[in-house]
Amino acid sequence: MIINHPLLGPRDSAEFTYLGDAKMIERPDWESETAAQDFYEYAYLRDNPAGIHRELWFHEGGDRSYLVVTRDTVTHEISNVELARDVARKLGRSK
Amino acid sequence: MSQINRLEGGQIDRNQPLNFKFDGKSYAGFAGDTLASALLANDVRLMGRSFKYHRPRGPLTAGSEEPNAIVELRSGNRQEPNTRATTAELYEGLTAKSQNRWPSLAFDAMAINDRFSNFLTAGFYYKTFMWPAVFWEKVYEPIIRKAAGLGSLSLLDDPDEYDKGFRHTDLLIIGAGPSGLMAALTAGRAGSDVILADEDFAFGGRLNSETFAINDEASDVWVQATIAELSAMSNVRMMTRTTVIGAFDHGIYGAVERVSDHLIMPAAGKPRQILWRIYAAKTILAAGATERPIAFENNDRPGIMLASAMRSYANRWAATPAQRVTIFTNNDDGHSTAADLHAKGVKIAAVIDSRADAPRSLDYEVVQGAQVVDSKGRLGVKFVEVKLADGSSRTIECGALGVSGGWNPNVHMTCHQRGRPTWNESLAAFVPGGTLPPGMTVTGAANGDLSTHMALKTGAAAAKAALGLKGRSAKTPTAEDAPVSQTPFWYVEGCSRAWLDQQNDVTVKDVKLSHQEGFRSVEHLKRYTTLGMATDQGKTSNMGGLAIMAELAGKSIPEVGTTIFRPPYTPTSIGVLAGRMRGKEFHPTRLTPSHYWAKERGAVFVEVGNWLRAQWFPIAGETHWRESVDREVTATRASVGVCDCTTLGKIDVQGSDAATFLNKVYCNAFAKLAVGKVRYGLMLREDGIAMDDGTAGRLAEDHFVVTTTTAKAAAVYQHLEFVRQCLYPDLDVQLISTTEAWAQYAVAGPNSRALLQKIVDPEFDISNEAFPFMGCGNITVCGGLRARLFRISFSGELAFEIAVPSRYGDALMRRLMDVGEEFNVTPYGTEALGVMRIEKGHAAGNELNGTTSALNLGMGRMVSKKKDSIGSTLSERAGMNEENALMQVGIQPLDPADKITSGGHLMAADGPVDAAHDQGYVTSAAFSPTLSSMIGLGMLKDGGNRQGEKMRLVSPLTDLTVDVEIVSAHFVDPEGERVRG
Incomplete structure (x- = not known):
């Protein structure tokens, strides 16, 4: 596969390691009333879609960015690549 | 000339004759030949034996789709089994052997299988080797293994590079x-x-x-x-x-x-x-x-091949399988073979065309509306049996038969x-x-x-x-544009031992049997009969099988569907897939800064991930590794030892939010760590299980040095980047791995300070008062070389770790040895390191094994409840905090001569030994020269409250039962006085 890195352009997927569902960015609030359940779901529950999936890839053999790659798990077509940091900011994870 | 089947013309170079050997016999061919074309030119049709029935076989094709003419090419360490003679280019001195025959190709003892073909049909193995189950490993499998397979491996290293x-x-x-x-x-x-x-x-x-x-x-x-x-x-x-x-x-x-x-x-x-x-x-x-064959009884004899292949041999390689040839076709293409061979002077016995209106020829006889129904000849075709349009039979003598069923x-x-x-x-x-x-x-x-x-x-x-090219294209060259119409003709009616997949010996009868026994999906058919599963991947056979399945199921071929084609298109050698990554080059080898020095000292090395680390340093007179290791431990505890611990991961953490960041990734508190201090830190996974441990030293307000275990260095770095980029994207913190930038040595033992004082520059006071336990700082050594000093101890002794830029690592080790002579300084390897950490009760990879929590490791109270850190919430789950949770303990045999085995399980002193009564297990074991006994660390239910209890350590696998006592995990200096001395 070829991943179109937002900063570095098209790169072979062999330069990356795969982490998993991009939902891992959305780490729950530890002080919430429902923290125990939230963290359980966060740690263990993953969707396994045949189709569009947003997932984290780490550019280990490159600039060490985490990317959020939107990939069709059936065709491997990649429709979007973002810096995970930008995604995290959009989700309100700035301090 | 011996090449009696050599024709005129062709793309071979007659000025370059080549000598080669097949099954020990010498032949000659020409540059441009393949092994198959040269053998055919030499009147050799028989090139192999079939997989299951050991039937004599010759080439079916002239290309990479070949199922039959599979030989063992070259010899010695270049021996290459299962090579297609149809693609193997001829070179001077080529040697090839036929496969799957004994004692010879012409007389093969295993051909007896052909007589028992009624028993060896599809599913034979499944049906026959069912019981008794114990026979499988000892009896059936060795027999099958001996009989199965085509070529043989040399079992020697391939001398060539890929x-x-x-x-x-x-x-x-x-x-x-x-x-x-x-x-x-x-x-x-x-x-x-x-x-x-x-x-x-x-x-x-x-x-x-x-x-x-x-x-x-x-x-x-x-x-x-x-x-x-x-x-x-x-x-x-x-x-x-x-x-x-x-x-x-x-x-x-x-x-x-x-x-x-x-x-x-x-x-x-x-x-x-x-x-x-x-x-x-x-x-x-x-x-x-690829041209497709038509199946008929005994259609696999040497000399029977695709008509297009016959044309290739004649036109390109100027070779014919025989001087008298018959063609069997259902389309016009078969006739071109007859015409081309006739033009080259080969006698066409007849063209058998299944079509009643087949075109006639002035040069040879065309038999319309007829079919070849059988063949005869022991090691090659001699006669073909033809069923004429009127139902009568005719026998035609020929040395080869070209078959054309259309093209796929x-x-x-x-x-x-x-x-x-x-x-x-x-x-x-x-x-x-x-x-x-x-x-x-x-x-x-x-x-x-x-x-x-x-x-x-x-x-x-x-x-x-x-x-996306614009404009007019160049004129297409003129060429034949004959209309092509193909009618399906897969097999001759009534045939049974008619071969579809010649390489895996699958017949029309097998496909029918598969259908009869309920294996009707095309994927089931494939697996039950092995149709299309040989090295040719069914390039010439799949369609025939599908067509018969369709007919039996009363469906059309597209309704039956095809199996999936998968890479590789043709068989690919393991060597080329591996490339240079073999032997020592399979993964990179990382050498420690003291490697060459250690090698000079005669160190024995061990692979730790990609690293090579000194395992122990034998000296003259030592014959067993234990002698070396015991000496290294004793000498270190008595005076001072030095060990290269560069391989531990080092991560530089800098930025105004560095402390905040470490507070997130370590379960224990880091925010208030003073500058110049080191703290032990435990990282959890989000599920509350321990991920890794190490130390973090604060060199400045905004600068920490984190260490990880050797094994987890890369994984921890990746995890920290995840936390930094994905969870806290705007913390002011930067990370970089500095594992290879610093050479780091542990200097341990009561004389470690005295030794270091000889190299640390005098302006730095490393006395106990000025540089206490868990202190750290930037210093210079040996007259101005920048260094980092950490007062941390894995051995339980007074100890330091000193780091210098990697390029000075070798020199520093040599200097430590020189100035340490008066203290009998002893280099120690990973074994002694392991022994001392077990004696001290420090957890390592065996304890942080992906199933243990902070509580299990005896560090439950370290998990701060005052802050959020990775894993803190889920480590509070009830199931992970049960009263009888596993806790790390020490284990000592009652008889010091008894053995403690890592992996053994702990059972009550009496009662049954089974999984239901399991109390815990041993994670690490070593001989302690300090205690003159084997000792172990382990996990025991409610281990914190069971010191002094006598138990049994059992290992049913190795037939071991040892009486042991549960003791403190800290065998040496439990009060920690030495490290603070």
């Missing part, structure tokens, strides 16, 4: 027949970057085997002119002997270039083969088509990403359909356009379209 390479191109063209050549010409002239790859050693594809004209000249004239023009273009890369083996994601193709397979051995410095990874913006698949487009590569071919009724064949791999166009015969004219035309058009 490489990997990367190429990028605008247009990859797969196949250099008329269509591929025309596409390359069109794209090349437009200036595009082109790779033209063909598995053959000569470009031209089917044109090399035909007598067609292009532009009213012999096609060879056009082929040679085209090759010359393309070769002159710097933007076109021509790759012969290169098989594109697979179409992968996003326009990435795998291709194997056989650089040296046609030579007796590779030229100096050249690899045997190269695996290319080709990144192609666009691809044209011009892979041609080579759609394989279009299916590598789950594309499904579609059925073309007028061709009675599957053609590319559905979704092709992105960027791919299929042209010529591979797309079902079977005439030369269409091949040329579609090749040019596809190149223009793929590259």
